[in-house]
Amino acid sequence: MAEAKPVQRADDPLDLTLSEAELEAYRDHITDFIAEQADAAGVETAIIGLSGGIDSTLTSHLAVEALGAANVYGLVMPSEVNREANMSDAERVASELLDIEYDVIEVEPIADAFLDGYPDAEGDQLAVGNLRVRCRAVLNYLAANHRDSIVLGTGNRSEALVGYFTKYGDGAVDCHPIANLYKGQVRQLATHVGVPDDLAEKTASAEMWLDQTDEAELGIDYPTLDSILALHVEGGVSASATAAEIGVDEDAVEHVRTLYEGSEHKRAAPPGPDPLF
Numbered sequence: 001m002a003e004a005k006p007v008q009r010a011d012d013p014l015d016l017t018l019s020e021a022e023l024e025a026y027r028d029h030i031t032d033f034i035a036e037q038a039d040a041a042g043v044e045t046a047i048i049g050l051s052g053g054i055d056s057t058l059t060s061h062l063a064v065e066a067l068g069a070a071n072v073y074g075l076v077m078p079s080e081v082n083r084e085a086n087m088s089d090a091e092r093v094a095s096e097l098l099d100i101e102y103d104v105i106e107v108e109p110i111a112d113a114f115l116d117g118y119p120d121a122e123g124d125q126l127a128v129g130n131l132r133v134r135c136r137a138v139l140n141y142l143a144a145n146h147r148d149s150i151v152l153g154t155g156n157r158s159e160a161l162v163g164y165f166t167k168y169g170d171g172a173v174d175c176h177p178i179a180n181l182y183k184g185q186v187r188q189l190a191t192h193v194g195v196p197d198d199l200a201e202k203t204a205s206a207e208m209w210l211d212q213t214d215e216a217e218l219g220i221d222y223p224t225l226d227s228i229l230a231l232h233v234e235g236g237v238s239a240s241a242t243a244a245e246i247g248v249d250e251d252a253v254e255h256v257r258t259l260y261e262g263s264e265h266k267r268a269a270p271p272g273p274d275p276l277f
């Protein structure tokens with residue numbers, strides 16, 4: 001998935017805007033969910049990786065509403081490809097927006113130690129990018145074990161449906177509180193709960209390599225992706241009717257369907273053969 005493609009944009013994307021009442025219902029539903037998840041695990045606290053992006057900003061904000069600021073701990077984990085502005089936004093979220101405890105851990109020396117052990121992968125942009133993401137997952141669980149906490153994931157509905165996450169990397173968490181929200185709705189709920197506009201509107205990036213953006217890598221912009229997911233992948237509207245409805249080439253609809261089908265393995269527990277006896 002690593003190659004940049006031309007970004008497809010629908011002329012008239014589906015309006016997935018939530019009403020104020022629906023946003024408030026989601027806020028309650030998600031904060032209840034986070035509290036229930038901690039309760040079920042028998043803990044009072046949660047850990048979250050803070051990247052300065054909107055998914056982790058919204059999730060941590062809702063975690064503070066659910067558990068209290070004293071019970072949410074952030075990890076900011078810069079690598080050599082993270083932009084300084086994003087890492088300082090991550091620290092701003094922890095210290096100014098939420099007033100939670102956090103630590104900064106450099107990921108590069110840890111990733112380098114893995115590459116010393118397996119130098120064949122050096123220079124492989126995707127493999128090394130995924131390595132950095134998985135190093136963060138290991139650190140999250142090191143801290144969670146030590147602090148009796150659960151690890152909060154930040155996966156949203158759009159990312160999950162196209163498999164836009166690293167298997168056992170940012171996908172290795174205890175729960176995904178914002179999993180029901182398409183990307184556009186994540187931004188909307190963030191604004192609703194009071195996240196500043198510069199964070200709510202920030203360009204989405206996994207920051208696994210320099211200048212990576214979700215939309216360039218996926219080859220489609222989020223309003224178009226969300227529309228195709230809602231209409232075609234989840235809504236059962238045919239590819240041709242979806243394309244006509246939102247004003248996009250049928251190829252774009254097929255592209256999203258291919259991403260959805262090809263990422264099934266990321267949404268399922270690792271399978272074993274059927275029982276023989």
Ligand SMILES: NC(=O)c1ccc[n+]([C@@H]2O[C@H](COP(=O)([O-])OP(=O)(O)OC[C@H]3O[C@@H](n4cnc5c(N)ncnc54)[C@H](O)[C@@H]3O)[C@@H](O)[C@H]2O)c1
Nearest residue numbers: 001002130133159163164165166167170205206208214265
């Ligand atoms: N949310 C974000 O913004 C975010 C965060 C991290 C990664 N990403 C993106 O996610 C992608 C991660 O890369 P990836 O998906 O190539 O790596 P991955 O490691 O997540 O998944 C590929 C691995 O899955 C396994 N696999 C592949 N097909 C399979 C199948 N049919 N059945 C069972 N197992 C299978 C193989 O082990 C393969 O190496 C990149 O595009 C990256 O940019 C996005």
Ligand SMILES: Nc1ncnc2c1ncn2[C@@H]1O[C@H](COP(=O)(O)O)[C@@H](O)[C@H]1O
Nearest residue numbers: 049050051056075076077154170205206
């Ligand atoms: N640099 C980072 N520090 C801490 N946590 C991070 C960092 N980069 C990513 N994360 C976490 O992983 C998810 C998914 O990341 P994407 O930026 O969407 O790839 C993010 O929400 C953080 O929780």
Ligand SMILES: O=P(O)(O)OP(=O)(O)O
Nearest residue numbers: 051053054055056204205
């Ligand atoms: O997951 P985040 O917080 O890094 O958000 P985004 O994917 O929008 O960069």
